[in-house]
Amino acid sequence: MQTKKTILSASDLYYSYLNEDTGEHLSVLKNITFEILEGEFVCFVGPSGCGKSTILKILSGLEKSTKGKVNIEAKKIAMVFQNSALFPxxxxxxxxxxxxxMENINKSEIDKIVTEKINEVGLSGFEDKYPIELSGGMKQRVGIARALAISPDLLLMDEPFSSLDILTAEKLRKELLDIWVKYKVTIVMVTHLVEEAVELADRIFIFAPRPTFIEEVVSINLDKPRDKRSQEYYDQVDKISRQIKT
Amino acid sequence: MARLVHGFHLTKKRKHKITTFFLLFFILAIIITISISAGDSLGLLIQALCLSLFRLIFAYLISLFVAVLIAISINNSKLGDSLIPIFDLMQNLPSFALIPLFVFYFGYTSLMTIIFAATSILWPILFYVLHALKTADKDQENAARIFGAHGLKKILFFSLPVAFPAIITGSIVGFSIGWEAVIGVEIIGLSTGIGPFLNNDNSSSMHNKTLILGISALLVVVFLINRLVWMPLLKKTQLYAN
Incomplete structure (x- = not known):
């Protein structure tokens, strides 16, 4: 059996920051250590505000950890944001x-790739619209297309569907799975929805309340796309929900 | 498409457009009538207005460049925040108090007028742009960084677009302050420009005519700049809303 290589690892990560109002150092992360394999779909779940998004920012290089090391084998990293973060x-x-x-790719190549991504995320006919003219779901599709356009081998997603209505989120989750299968991209997604994590992830990292650490890593060994009405699915959701401490 | 701000609805109303047109027509009629009765005043007026406008545009371009440069430098530097109180103090200094200082170095010249006006126009642009950069959407900034906008690319493709609405708003305020600065210095110490034209020979019977002529022409120029330059740019800033 071919062993997959590690695309991303973090060892002994700590993160704290100075609260300027109180003068106190607030500890957010402590002793975070994990490895993520190439092509894996990993979800981070945990109580609100525990520091899941901070880990994502450290992995993407947007924040520096106070202590510890991040090793990234991925050549290109892209990110999808909760509020889409499109440029208005x-x-x-x-x-x-x-x-x-930004990569200085020539215009004709850019046009070709962009047209391909627009078709892929179902935005044909909206090419010349501005973000202000789009619905939340369409904005998030643009965010996903923007990320896929650079052909990343690591895709970080920070609660990408949490601000969308249930039906749109459901549809986008299915499309995301198709994208994951098609591109074989490694995905690390932060979510506060256990159902979403169980539907999508190969492994779920359960984080403790702040200062957070990994309480448990759960492997979901169900075939994708997963039947959300199956007993196994319910059991996994139930088990993980019980483990999350608020 | 987002609803345009209230101001745009006002100017888009047909009644408003007709009133504006008649007002402009009336002012132009005054200019033509007076200039016919006052000999070669129209030629002198155009010359004076062009010179003042040239000084103002020059001063504006200098301020725009310096203000945006300072704002971006402050925003990108850790030490920048400590400079803000200093700039805040400096902007509170009444600009006309600096005239003797500028006269000492440059005399009453076009250069002095331009530099003096530039120091007056600078502040609104600087503070509007600084505020826009400081309050920029953090996720958008993070997205720009993740997708490769660093250094000059970040300035060109993120900071400047983010600051664009503030640049326009600051420019509108700064430009009107600039008119005051240019005309003020011209009246005090220069013999050319719209300032001396308005102030010229105030003992003569011609004075009232040239005063009305000058003010009317100024109104037309300010109106046209607002309509043809600032309003379209201001309308464009609506796209920049999140």
Missing amino acids: WLTVRENIAFGLK
Whole structure:
């Protein structure tokens, strides 16, 4: 059997920050150690505000850990944000092209890739619209297309569907699974919805309340796409929900 | 498309457009009538207005460049925050109090007028832009960084677009302050420009005519700049709303 290589690892991560109002150092992360394999879909779940998004920021290089080491084998990292974080002054097409433009790729190649991604996420006909003219679901599709456009081998997602209505979120989760299968990209997703994590993830990291650490790692050995009405699915959701301490 | 702000609805109303047109027509009629009766005043007026406008535009471009440069530098530097109180103190200094200082170095010249006006226009642009950069959406900034916008690319493709609405708002405020600065210095110590044209020979019977002519022409120029430059740019800033 072929063993998958580690694409991302963190060892003994600590993170704290100074609260300027009280002068106190607030500890957010302590002793976070994990490995994520190439092509895996991993979800981080835990109580609200425990520091899951902080880990994602450290992994993406947006924040520096106070102590510990992150080792990333991925050549390209992309991120999808909770509120989509599109640039309001750019059209759908220009937003998707942003990362490619930063890589100084020629215009015809950018056009080709962007058109492909627009079709893939179902945004044909909306190419020249501005974010202000789009619904929440469409904005998130643009966010996903912008991330996929740079062909990342590691995709970080910070609660990407939490601000969407149930039906749109459900549809986008299915599309995300298709994308994951098609591109074989490693995905690390933060979510506060256990059902979402059980539906999508190969492994779920359960985080403790702040200062957070990994309480448990649960492997979900159910075939994808998962039957959300099956007893196994319910059992997993129930088991993990009980483990999350608020 | 987002609803435009109240101001745009006002100017889009047909009644408003007709009133504006008649007002402009009336002012132009005054200018033409007076200039016919006052000999070669129209030629002198255009010359004076062009010179003042040239000084103002020059001063504005200098302030725009310096203000945006300072705002971006402050925003990107850890030491930058400590400079804000200093700039805040400096902007509170009445600008006309600095005239003797500028006269000492440059005399009453076009250069002095431009530099003096630039120091007046600078502050609103600087503070508007600084505020826009400081309050920029953190996730958008993070997205720009993750997708490769660093250094000059970040300035060109993130900071400047983020600051664009503030640049326009600051420019509108700064430009009107600039008019006051330019005309003020011209009246005090220069012999050319719209300031001296308004102030010229105030003992003569022609004075009232040239005063009305000058003010009317100023109104037209300010109106046209607002309509043709600032309003379209301000309308464009609506797209930048999150």
